[in-house]
Amino acid sequence: xxxxxxxxxxxxxxxxxGGSFCKTIKKHLGTGCLGLDTDPDTVRKALDEGVIRRGISxxxxxxxxxxxxxxxxxQTIAFITEHAAHFKxxxxxxxxCGIKTEIVAAAxxxxxxxxxxxxxxHPMAGREFSGYAYAQDTLFDHASFIITPSEQTGQEELxxxxxxxxxxxxxxxxxxxxxxxxxxxxxxSQLAHVVxxxxxxxxxxxxxxxxxxGSFLDLTRxxxxxxxMWTDLFMMNGEPLLYELDTIIGHLEEYRDALRAxxxxxxxxxxxxxxxxxxxxLELKN
Amino acid sequence: xxxxxxxxxxxxxxxxxGGSFCKTIKKHLGTGCLGLDTDPDTVRKALDEGVIRRGISxxxxxxxxxxxxxxxxxQTIAFITEHAAHFKxxxxxxxxCGIKTEIVAAAxxxxxxxxxxxxxxHPMAGREFSGYAYAQDTLFDHASFIITPSEQTGQEELxxxxxxxxxxxxxxxxxxxxxxxxxxxxxxSQLAHVVxxxxxxxxxxxxxxxxxxGSFLDLTRxxxxxxxMWTDLFMMNGEPLLYELDTIIGHLEEYRDALRAxxxxxxxxxxxxxxxxxxxxLELKN
Numbered sequence: 001x002x003x004x005x006x007x008x009x010x011x012x013x014x015x016x017x018g019g020s021f022c023k024t025i026k027k028h029l030g031t032g033c034l035g036l037d038t039d040p041d042t043v044r045k046a047l048d049e050g051v052i053r054r055g056i057s058x059x060x061x062x063x064x065x066x067x068x069x070x071x072x073x074x075q076t077i078a079f080i081t082e083h084a085a086h087f088k089x090x091x092x093x094x095x096x097c098g099i100k101t102e103i104v105a106a107a108x109x110x111x112x113x114x115x116x117x118x119x120x121x122h123p124m125a126g127r128e129f130s131g132y133a134y135a136q137d138t139l140f141d142h143a144s145f146i147i148t149p150s151e152q153t154g155q156e157e158l159x160x161x162x163x164x165x166x167x168x169x170x171x172x173x174x175x176x177x178x179x180x181x182x183x184x185x186x187x188x189s190q191l192a193h194v195v196x197x198x199x200x201x202x203x204x205x206x207x208x209x210x211x212x213x214g215s216f217l218d219l220t221r222x223x224x225x226x227x228x229m230w231t232d233l234f235m236m237n238g239e240p241l242l243y244e245l246d247t248i249i250g251h252l253e254e255y256r257d258a259l260r261a262x263x264x265x266x267x268x269x270x271x272x273x274x275x276x277x278x279x280x281x282l283e284l285k286n
Numbered sequence: 287x288x289x290x291x292x293x294x295x296x297x298x299x300x301x302x303x304g305g306s307f308c309k310t311i312k313k314h315l316g317t318g319c320l321g322l323d324t325d326p327d328t329v330r331k332a333l334d335e336g337v338i339r340r341g342i343s344x345x346x347x348x349x350x351x352x353x354x355x356x357x358x359x360x361q362t363i364a365f366i367t368e369h370a371a372h373f374k375x376x377x378x379x380x381x382x383c384g385i386k387t388e389i390v391a392a393a394x395x396x397x398x399x400x401x402x403x404x405x406x407x408h409p410m411a412g413r414e415f416s417g418y419a420y421a422q423d424t425l426f427d428h429a430s431f432i433i434t435p436s437e438q439t440g441q442e443e444l445x446x447x448x449x450x451x452x453x454x455x456x457x458x459x460x461x462x463x464x465x466x467x468x469x470x471x472x473x474x475s476q477l478a479h480v481v482x483x484x485x486x487x488x489x490x491x492x493x494x495x496x497x498x499x500g501s502f503l504d505l506t507r508x509x510x511x512x513x514x515m516w517t518d519l520f521m522m523n524g525e526p527l528l529y530e531l532d533t534i535i536g537h538l539e540e541y542r543d544a545l546r547a548x549x550x551x552x553x554x555x556x557x558x559x560x561x562x563x564x565x566x567x568l569e570l571k572n
Contacts, residue, residue, distance in 0.1 A: 174496035192501035197560030210460035215478035223564035274483030278509035
C-alpha cells in the first residue's frame with residue numbers, strides 16, 4: 001500500500017482505545033485523524049488538544065481511507081450494520097474488539113457487499129480506567145496487535161493493517177484466525193478477568209490490611225473491570241471460556257482434595273507440575 | 287530496648303531471606319551479623335562480600351542477643367528443637383516462616399523453658415528465586431513485617447523486634463495473633479500461589495505466544511514456586527487454605543453456571559459485585 005501518511009484515517013469512538021489510537025497515530029505518523037464521537041465535549045477536547053484533525057459525523061465517513069471502529073463489541077456490530085453504506089468504497093474498516101469470531105461474521109460479508117474491506121483486529125491493551133481522559137500515546141508500547149483475516153481478506157488490506165500497526169509501534173503483530181484468537185484469548189485474558197474478579201470475593205478480603213503481598217495485588221488487579229463490556233465479551237465467547245473455567249475449577253479441586261486428604265506428596269506433585277509448566281511458558285515467550 | 291547497634295545479631299540460614307536480612311541490617315544499622323549456614327561456600331561468599339561479620343557454628347549461638355532463624359518451616363522447628371539449649375539465656379529468637387500457629391506452638395514454650403524469648407515474625411517478601419545468590423538489601427523495601435506474639439510474649443521483646451523491623455525500613459509493621467495471621471495469609475498469599483499454579487495448567491497455555499497480555503502474566507507470575515517449601519506451608523495451614531479454595535471454587539462455579547445458562551444479567555451482576563469489592567479493597571489499602 002502507498003504511504004500511510006497520505007491516507008485519511010478516521011476513528012469512531014474516542015474512548016480509551018480510540019483516543020489512544022488517535023494519539024499514537026499523531027505521535028508516530030504525524031497525521032491527525034478524523035474523529036467521530038457521540039459526546040461533543042470529547043470531540044472538542046480532542047480537537048483542542050490537537051489529538052484529532054477534525055470532528056466528523058457518520059455522513060462524512062466516506063472521506064476515510066481507513067476507518068477504525070473503536071467501540072464495545074455490541075456497539076461495533078450495531079455501528080457497522082447501521083453505517084455500512086456510509087464507508088468509502090474500497091476503503092478499509094477495522095474494529096478493535098476483544099473477541100473476533102462473532103464480529104468478523106457480522107461485519108465482513110456485510111461490508112464486502114458494499115465494496116468495503118473489513119479487517120478484524122485486536123490491539124491487546126487496556127487499563128483499569130476507561131474513557132478519553134485515560135487515553136495515552138504510550139498505551140500500545142508493549143502490546144500485541146492481533147489481526148484476524150477472514151477467507152475474504154485480500155493481501156493488500158492485510159498488508160495495510162500490518163503497516164499501520166507497525167507504524168504505531170506495537171511490540172508484536174500476530175496473525176491468527178478469528179477462532180484461534182477467541183480460543184487463546186479465553187485463556188490469556190478472559191479467564192484472568194473472571195478469576196481475578198472471583199478471587200476478591202472471599203469474606204477474608206476485608207481483613208487484608210497490611211497483609212497484601214505482591215501476589216495478592218497481582219491476582220486481583222484486573223478484578224476492577226467494566227462489567228458491561230466484559231459481560232458482552234464473555235457471552236460472545238461462551239464455549240472457549242466455559243472450557244477454561246471448567247479446566248481451572250478441575251485443577252483447583254485437585255489441590256483442594258489433596259490438601260483435604262492431607263496428601264503431602266500429591267500436593268507437592270501438583271505444585272511441581274505447575275511450576276514446570278510456568279517455566280516452559282516463560283521459555284515460550286522468549 | 288537499648289541501642290540495636292550494640293546487640294549481636296545472628297542469622298541462621300543464609301538463603302534468600304536470611305541473606306537479605308544480613309544485607310539489610312548491614313545497610314541500615316551498619317552492623318555485620320554472625321552467620322550460620324550448612325554450606326561453607328555460602329558462608330565464605332557472605333564473608334568475602336562483607337555481608338556477615340563472622341561465620342559461626344551452632345555451638346556459638348550463645349553469643350547472639352538476637353537470633354533470626356531464617357529456614358523453611360520444618361527446618362525451623364527442627365533447628366529450634368535441636369538447639370534450644372544453645373541460645374543465649376534471655377536472648378530473643380525470631381523465625382521468618384510464612385505460617386505462624388504451628389511454629390509458635392512448637393517454639394514458644396520450648397524456648398521459654400530454656401530462658402529464651404521467642405517471637406514469631408513473617409517478613410512478607412519473596413522472589414521467584416531462592417538462595418543466597420538472590421539475596422538483596424532492597425528485598426524488604428516495600429514489604430510488611432508481621433509480628434505474631436503469643437500470650438507469653440513480653441513487652442520488651444516485642445518492642446525490640448518492632449525496632450529491628452523499623453530499622454530495617456520495612457514499609458509496615460503489623461501485629462496479629464498467629465491464628466489471625468494464618469487465616470489472612472491463606473487468602474492474601476497462599477491462595478494466590480495455588481490459583482496461579484492451577485491457571486498455567488490449561489492445555490491452551492502452550493498456544494499463548496503473542497497473546498500474553500499483562501493480565502495473564504500477573505495471574506501466573508507466582509506459579510513458579512518452590513514446591514517443597516509451599517507444600518509444607520500449605521499442609522501446616524490446612525483449614526484456612528481449604529476455606530479459601532472452597533470459596534473461590536464456589537465463586538468460579540457461579541460465573542461458569544451463568545455463562546453456561548446464557549444468563550447475561552446474572553453474569554453482569556457477578557462481575558459488578560467483584561468490581562465493587564476490588565474498589566473497596568483499594569480504598570482499604572489507603
